[in-house]
Amino acid sequence: MEVIRSANRSKTAQARLHGGRLEIRIPARCTRAEEAELVRHFRAKFERMRVADDVDLSQRAAELAARHGLPTPASIRWVGNQQHRWGSCTPADGTIRLSDRMSGFPAWVIDYVIVHELAHLVEAAHSARFWQLVNAYPLTERARGFLMAKGWDED
Numbered sequence: 001m002e003v004i005r006s007a008n009r010s011k012t013a014q015a016r017l018h019g020g021r022l023e024i025r026i027p028a029r030c031t032r033a034e035e036a037e038l039v040r041h042f043r044a045k046f047e048r049m050r051v052a053d054d055v056d057l058s059q060r061a062a063e064l065a066a067r068h069g070l071p072t073p074a075s076i077r078w079v080g081n082q083q084h085r086w087g088s089c090t091p092a093d094g095t096i097r098l099s100d101r102m103s104g105f106p107a108w109v110i111d112y113v114i115v116h117e118l119a120h121l122v123e124a125a126h127s128a129r130f131w132q133l134v135n136a137y138p139l140t141e142r143a144r145g146f147l148m149a150k151g152w153d154e155d
Helices: 032-052 056-066 107-120 128-134 140-149
Strands: 002-006 014-018 022-029 075-079 087-090 093-098
Touching: 014 032, 022 032, 022 107, 056 107, 087 107, 093 107, 107 128, 107 140
Parallel strands: 002 022, 075 093
Antiparallel strands: 014 022, 087 093
């Protein structure tokens, strides 16, 4: 890892992998405490991305869809911009996005969130029909408890 202070940067920080090394570019005027927080933030983000890359979401979604009689999504991917939800779905185009904050969670929790989002491809609202589809996943109650302990938002 290398921290690069730049006088040309006034507010933003940026990180990238370069030659297998994490480069973090920060404003030159950052304090040591701010630098330490940015380093912690970017290390955690890149570690989540590394772990997420090991999960074949398309394959998992296809298997879960087949097992639970749900449609297969047009696309499913990890995203880093969901701070208040574990997943989201756009039924109109069949797109599912999962928060990369979950990448280190147990597989059965990730599977629950995938099933939850697949059910939205059938029923957009959290209706009785929606919950009937979701509750077909055998570890629903356990996964919901896990997510609640992690600060889960229902959507």
